[in-house]
Amino acid sequence: MRFQISANPGRGIRVIPEIPAFDLCHVEGRNGVGKSLALRLLELCSGVQPYANAVAEWRSLRESLGSVIVTATSLVGAERLEWELTPNEWPKRPERVDDWLGQVTVDGEPQSLDRAYGLLRFSRIAGDETLTRTIARQVQTNAELVYTWAERLSPVLSNWDVELRNLSNELAVDAWDDLERAPLRIEELGEELASREREYEALVGELAPLRRALQLRRACEEVPALDERAVSAAAELVENEQRQQELEARRSELLTEAMTAGRARDRLDEMERLITHRTKRVRNASLRATELAAASKAPSTAPELTALIETEGRHRDALVLERTRLDATPALRTVAERLAEDLDQALDRGLANEVVAVVDNREVTVHQLADGVERQLEALSKQPVDERTAELDAEVGKSTAHLQALSELADAVRRADRARELLDEARREQQSLQEELAADAPKEYAALASALSELREDELHLRETVQQLERDREALGGRRAVEEIRAELSELLRELDLNVDEVAPRIRVLEEDEAAANHELERLRDDLASEGETLAAARAAFRRAIAALARSAHWEWLRQAINGAAPDPSLDVQVNLERLRALGTAVDHAAERLNNLRNGLPGVGRQIEELANAIDSRSSVPARVSAGLVRHFERELLSAFDQPELRTALFNRGQLSRIDLDQMTISWTAAGGDLRTRPFEAFSSGERVFAYTRARLEALGATPAQNHVVALDEFGAYVARDRLDELVRFVEHRVLGELATQVVIVLPLARDYVRERERAGDSADSVLKDRARAILQQGYFAEPFIASA
Amino acid sequence: VPLEEVSRVKQLLTAFAEAAGADEAVVPDPTLFDLAAEHDERDHRVLATLIADALSDQR
Numbered sequence: 001m002r003f004q005i006s007a008n009p010g011r012g013i014r015v016i017p018e019i020p021a022f023d024l025c026h027v028e029g030r031n032g033v034g035k036s037l038a039l040r041l042l043e044l045c046s047g048v049q050p051y052a053n054a055v056a057e058w059r060s061l062r063e064s065l066g067s068v069i070v071t072a073t074s075l076v077g078a079e080r081l082e083w084e085l086t087p088n089e090w091p092k093r094p095e096r097v098d099d100w101l102g103q104v105t106v107d108g109e110p111q112s113l114d115r116a117y118g119l120l121r122f123s124r125i126a127g128d129e130t131l132t133r134t135i136a137r138q139v140q141t142n143a144e145l146v147y148t149w150a151e152r153l154s155p156v157l158s159n160w161d162v163e164l165r166n167l168s169n170e171l172a173v174d175a176w177d178d179l180e181r182a183p184l185r186i187e188e189l190g191e192e193l194a195s196r197e198r199e200y201e202a203l204v205g206e207l208a209p210l211r212r213a214l215q216l217r218r219a220c221e222e223v224p225a226l227d228e229r230a231v232s233a234a235a236e237l238v239e240n241e242q243r244q245q246e247l248e249a250r251r252s253e254l255l256t257e258a259m260t261a262g263r264a265r266d267r268l269d270e271m272e273r274l275i276t277h278r279t280k281r282v283r284n285a286s287l288r289a290t291e292l293a294a295a296s297k298a299p300s301t302a303p304e305l306t307a308l309i310e311t312e313g314r315h316r317d318a319l320v321l322e323r324t325r326l327d328a329t330p331a332l333r334t335v336a337e338r339l340a341e342d343l344d345q346a347l348d349r350g351l352a353n354e355v356v357a358v359v360d361n362r363e364v365t366v367h368q369l370a371d372g373v374e375r376q377l378e379a380l381s382k383q384p385v386d387e388r389t390a391e392l393d394a395e396v397g398k399s400t401a402h403l404q405a406l407s408e409l410a411d412a413v414r415r416a417d418r419a420r421e422l423l424d425e426a427r428r429e430q431q432s433l434q435e436e437l438a439a440d441a442p443k444e445y446a447a448l449a450s451a452l453s454e455l456r457e458d459e460l461h462l463r464e465t466v467q468q469l470e471r472d473r474e475a476l477g478g479r480r481a482v483e484e485i486r487a488e489l490s491e492l493l494r495e496l497d498l499n500v501d502e503v504a505p506r507i508r509v510l511e512e513d514e515a516a517a518n519h520e521l522e523r524l525r526d527d528l529a530s531e532g533e534t535l536a537a538a539r540a541a542f543r544r545a546i547a548a549l550a551r552s553a554h555w556e557w558l559r560q561a562i563n564g565a566a567p568d569p570s571l572d573v574q575v576n577l578e579r580l581r582a583l584g585t586a587v588d589h590a591a592e593r594l595n596n597l598r599n600g601l602p603g604v605g606r607q608i609e610e611l612a613n614a615i616d617s618r619s620s621v622p623a624r625v626s627a628g629l630v631r632h633f634e635r636e637l638l639s640a641f642d643q644p645e646l647r648t649a650l651f652n653r654g655q656l657s658r659i660d661l662d663q664m665t666i667s668w669t670a671a672g673g674d675l676r677t678r679p680f681e682a683f684s685s686g687e688r689v690f691a692y693t694r695a696r697l698e699a700l701g702a703t704p705a706q707n708h709v710v711a712l713d714e715f716g717a718y719v720a721r722d723r724l725d726e727l728v729r730f731v732e733h734r735v736l737g738e739l740a741t742q743v744v745i746v747l748p749l750a751r752d753y754v755r756e757r758e759r760a761g762d763s764a765d766s767v768l769k770d771r772a773r774a775i776l777q778q779g780y781f782a783e784p785f786i787a788s789a
Numbered sequence: 790v791p792l793e794e795v796s797r798v799k800q801l802l803t804a805f806a807e808a809a810g811a812d813e814a815v816v817p818d819p820t821l822f823d824l825a826a827e828h829d830e831r832d833h834r835v836l837a838t839l840i841a842d843a844l845s846d847q848r
Contacts, residue, residue, distance in 0.1 A: 160836055323807055544822050561836075596817055597817040601822070603815060625807050628807050628808025631804065
């Protein structure tokens with residue numbers, strides 16, 4: 001068979017271009033011309049991976065070899081077999097030969113690799129291979145196999161691991177504890193809150209009579225003076241009114257007498273009436289504002305009121321928010337009602353069967369959504385209201401009413417302020433008119449006007465004082481006489497079993513307790529609200545997880561896998577929680593198994609490699625190498641070496657009984673029944689190696705391929721030991737024809753043919769001339785083997 | 790899938806797992822290797838088997 005190899009390799013790689021079709025072919029050449037590379041490429045073409053133990057060499061080859069065309073002609077079964085190799089597409093590790101190798105044509109027709117294998121088998125036997133080396137290589141081949149699978153599976157396992165992590169995230173693990181813990185905590189907090197509220201109410205109850213006593217005591221002290229001031233103020237008011245009437249009368253006279261009708265004076269008259277009117281308005285508006293302020297127990301100045309309204313507004317917003325978090329029903333009802341209205345309109349417009357949404361890959365029509373919304377509205381209307389929610393509703397109502405009262409008060413204050421502004425404005429205009437008239441008006445008139453103005457101002461103050469005194473009096477025991485108040489105080493003190501001086505200190509102590517209790521109540525309410533939020537969030541996450549796992553198309557494979565144990569929205573929360581927990585544990589176990597495989601495969605590869613290195617370097621097997629792996633290889637090697645050819649060549653036809661990799665020995669039972677044990681090294685002497693090589697040639701056995709080519713490589717030592725002829729005789733008689741159709745013996749350059757040719761000059765024979773020319777041209781020669789060569 | 794290779798690696802992993810002591814940190818599962826080698830990464834049957842096995846172990 002003739003092989004031609006067409007390649008343009010880079011980076012110092014060379015390959016011989018041809019092996020001619022001689023049955024026993026002699027190839028001899030310089031080192032580095034690419035003899036062995038040619039043989040290895042031919043092994044690859046016949047489906048054998050010669051680089052299984054040489055990853056670095058393989059990587060260098062795939063990077064630097066470039067495209068190669070290998071052609072075989074003069075073969076049985078076809079005229080021409082051709083491979084177009086594409087090393088840049090080869091795998092990074094030396095994997096089992098597969099379609100990645102390249103294209104194959106048989107007689108010009110593209111064919112499968114199997115067809116090529118049926119036509120050609122190419123076997124390379126290395127002459128320097130000892131028994132120890134063979135064992136090490138076989139073990140190393142397994143290490144490479146494990147590495148290859150580790151690399152191949154790593155992305156697959158990683159992808160599955162990502163999917164498991166997605167599943168783990170879907171399980172809402174963070175919500176599980178909250179789902180169980182938060183309701184218990186809410187119950188605890190609720191009980192504690194109720195208990196503290198009772199304590200607080202008791203404190204308030206205890207404080208009420210004490211405060212009443214204090215109030216009564218103040219009344220006893222202040223009422224006499226207050227009554228006196230009220231009488232005096234009333235008298236002053238009467239006097240003021242009388243004085244005003246007198247001055248008014250006098251002014252009218254003066255006007256009638258002294259002033260002619262004139263527009264300015266008419267205007268001054270109008271102004272007088274306006275001031276009178278506005279003074280009444282100020283009085284009424286102030287009175288109204290004061291009453292409202294007293295009713296709301298609120299200040300009656302605009303800035304303070306604005307601040308109070310803002311505070312109360314925030315308080316009510318917080319209550320409404322807490323109400324919504326505890327029970328989203330009203331908010332949901334509002335959304336559903338709006339939605340129902342819109343969908344109703346859509347139905348009217350004939351859109352009933354149009355798709356309005358896509359949920360979990362399922363299309364939802366207007367009609368279906370409207371139906372669903374109506375059903376949910378009905379369900380929401382039947383939603384029961386729990387105790388805390390009812391309490392909150394009451395608090396919200398109270399806060400809203402308070403806010404309304406404050407708003408009314410603010411309006412009244414604004415009206416009073418505005419009335420004062422208008423009154424001031426009128427007075428300023430009156431002042432201006434009077435100044436206008438001053439030049440020709442009698443001085444008395446001006447004095448009268450000024451006095452009247454002062455009197456009216458005083459009247460306002462007096463009325464306010466009277467009102468305030470009335471309110472104070474009302475607060476201090478109503479209209480009752482001091483004696484009555486004092487009697488009530490005495491009765492109260494007797495009931496309280498206190499003397500009057502003990503009341504205030506007692507109130508101070510209880511008020512401190514009240515403030516602390518109030519603070520504690522606020523804290524408990526905050527904690528309760530916070531737990532409510534946590535529970536609501538956990539429930540939402542839980543519902544989402546259950547819905548996704550029960551319905552999402554993405555988890556269809558999971559539902560099928562766990563058949564009936566999948567979470568289901570129709571089941572009880574506790575059942576679903578147990579299912580999620582079981583699933584969570586299962587996901588963890590599954591991820592651990594995946595990771596063990598992903599991380600463990602390279603580790604097993606490394607241990608096998610360490611074993612191979614120990615055998616190759618004849619050192620002891622490291623303790624970290626798994627005993628299980630060592631025993632496995634011992635059994636496998638024993639089976640591989642238990643062949644008749646090897647038993648005959650190396651063990652005197654004995655029966656192999658054990659290969660011990662720890663001791664690096666091989667044991668067999670000799671024909672006479674004796675058990676013999678020898679170290680691997682005992683099979684490395686020259687004679688044994690020759691016997692071993694012969695045995696390996698014999699062990700090649702028959703092949704289904706129509707053409708079997710055997711290459712004997714690295715046989716330089718045989719030449720040196722004058723054993724080559726012996727080997728060639730064996731090949732001629734035992735191998736050629738029977739085991740192989742062609743044998744190629746590859747040798748290093750044995751002599752300096754070029755120099756011999758130069759020295760011989762014209763006396764050189766044709767063989768020497770041809771060899772020298774070939775060496776000069778391409779670094780090697782190939783010719784039929786001549787036994788005496 | 791080259792079945793002979795899968796079978797060889799599975800044998801190696803089995804030998805390793807059988808002799809692995811309790812202190813062995815990472816022991817690759819031969820059965821899982823067999824399963825993983827035969828399925829495409831888009832195929833969820835391996836994950837389904839893993840989850841079903843784990844749930845069955847819990848029971």
